[in-house]
Amino acid sequence: MKEAEATGRTAQEAVDKALSSLGIKPENADIDIISEPGQGLFSFISGKNARVVVKVRYEPAQYLQHFLKGVLERMGVEGKVALSEDEEKIYASVNGKQTGVLIGRRGKTLNELQYLANTVLRRQFEGFHKIVVVDVENYRARREQTLTKLAYSIARKVSKEGHEQALEPMTPQERRIIHLALQEHDEVITYSRGEEPYRKVIIAPR
Amino acid sequence: MKQLLEFIVKALVDEPDQVEVRQLEAERSVILELRVASGDMGKVIGKQGRIAKAIRAVIGAAAVKDNKRVMVEIVK
Numbered sequence: 001m002k003e004a005e006a007t008g009r010t011a012q013e014a015v016d017k018a019l020s021s022l023g024i025k026p027e028n029a030d031i032d033i034i035s036e037p038g039q040g041l042f043s044f045i046s047g048k049n050a051r052v053v054v055k056v057r058y059e060p061a062q063y064l065q066h067f068l069k070g071v072l073e074r075m076g077v078e079g080k081v082a083l084s085e086d087e088e089k090i091y092a093s094v095n096g097k098q099t100g101v102l103i104g105r106r107g108k109t110l111n112e113l114q115y116l117a118n119t120v121l122r123r124q125f126e127g128f129h130k131i132v133v134v135d136v137e138n139y140r141a142r143r144e145q146t147l148t149k150l151a152y153s154i155a156r157k158v159s160k161e162g163h164e165q166a167l168e169p170m171t172p173q174e175r176r177i178i179h180l181a182l183q184e185h186d187e188v189i190t191y192s193r194g195e196e197p198y199r200k201v202i203i204a205p206r
Numbered sequence: 207m208k209q210l211l212e213f214i215v216k217a218l219v220d221e222p223d224q225v226e227v228r229q230l231e232a233e234r235s236v237i238l239e240l241r242v243a244s245g246d247m248g249k250v251i252g253k254q255g256r257i258a259k260a261i262r263a264v265i266g267a268a269a270v271k272d273n274k275r276v277m278v279e280i281v282k
Contacts, residue, residue, distance in 0.1 A: 004223075021223030022216075067217055074210035075268045101271050104263070112263035119257060120217045123249070 002056045002124060007049040011036055018054035030055040060125050061090050064132060067120055068092055071113070077102060085130075092117070094136045102136045107143060110136055111171055144177050151181040151190075154203050159187035164204035166193070175201050207268050207276060211238050214261055219246035235275040238265065242280075250280060 004021045008014030011033050019026060034051040058066060061083050068081045072094070079096025094102065103110045114134040121128050133140070150167070158165050167178065175192055178201045182190050189206050192199050208229040216222035224243035229236060242250055251258045262278050269276035 017223075021221075070213050071210065071264070074213055076271060098271075101267050104267055109263055109267040112260040115260045116214060116218075116257070116264060119252075119260070120214075123218055 003053055005034075005051065005053050007051050009037060009049065011050040011052060014050045014052040015054060018052055022054060022056060030057045056124065058124075060121050060128055060130070061085050063124055064090055064092055064117060064121060067117060068094060068113075068134065072096070072102075075101065087130075089131045089133055090121075091133045092135070093138075094134065099136050103139050107139060110134060110139060143174070147174060147177045148181045151178045151203070155182055155185055155188045158203050158205055162205055164202050167201045167203070169194070169198045169200045171197075172199075175199065178203075207236060207265060207272070208238060210268050211240060211261070211265055211278065214264065215240060215242065215250055218257065219243065219249050221246055234273075235277065236269065238276060238278045240278060240280050241282075244282070247280070247282070 002022060004018040006014045006018035006021065008017055015026070015031055015033075018031075019029060022029070032053040032055070034053060037050045038048045056063070065081050065083055072079050072081070077096060077098055079094050079099050079102075082093045082095070084091045084093075101109070102113065104112075114132065117134055118132045121130075121132055135141075147170075154165055154167065170178070179190050179192075182188055182203065185206075187206050188203050190201055190203050193202050194200055208227050212225055212227050215225050215227075219225060219242055221243040224241075224246065226241040228239040228241075230239065240250070249257070250261065252260075258278070258280060265276055265278055
């Protein structure tokens with residue numbers, strides 16, 4: 001877990017420095033005052049300065065909530081972040097006003113935000129291995145429905161016309177939805193082609 | 207937008223107190239100059255620029271809300 005040590009003319013000044021270097025607020029930190037100004041066993045070394053150690057207090061899920069709330073706040077979006085967690089995933093669900101800006105075209109912004117959230121948690125917590133899923137206004141569930149419908153309708157067309165068709169580029173999660181939707185289909189098969197981030201699903205006659 | 211960029215980058219780097227953002231405003235666009243400790247450069251850029259791309263996408267979304275074009279420049 002991250003921590004910062006700082007010195008200052010007063011304990012408060014040192015705490016403020018440490019907090020701002022961590023980029024967190026006091027309520028999110030454990031603060032340890034090592035020495036007051038001009039006091040303590042080592043005052044002959046540290047001189048008149050106060051020394052403090054500030055630790056980031058969160059568990060990963062709370063940290064994620066703090067991170068997402070911080071992003072929302074600074075984007076001027078009002079919203080709530082609800083969390084659920086299991087052995088493999090932390091799921092953060094954002095709901096509020098004007099949250100569409102967080103989703104972006106075809107979920108692009110949401111996917112990038114999710115990527116950042118995963119990266120940040122791995123940086124802040126050594127050994128963190130869960131997958132962070134960020135959703136806004138249930139977008140992912142709705143997208144799954146849309147993609148499943150799309151898969152069926154393209155599959156119909158492919159089996160009728162007899163030649164394969166490529167879908168637009170999608171994320172691995174989105175491609176998986178298509179593959180799963182059609183894996184039991186009698187008349188078509190699916191596979192992926194191309195390199196990330198342009199990799200796309202091909203639906204072909206069986 | 208400056209605050210948003212600072213907030214995100216501070217969560218990514220080892221030395222958050224070295225994070226510095228300068229905001230340069232033009233009429234319809236904003237340039238955000240980001241400076242981080244030299245050891246943290248890779249942490250904000252990522253393999254093949256993957257992290258920088260994600261940062262730009264999120265900042266870009268914030269800019270859409272403000273009806274502006276934004277460029278994030280990572281400077282040495």
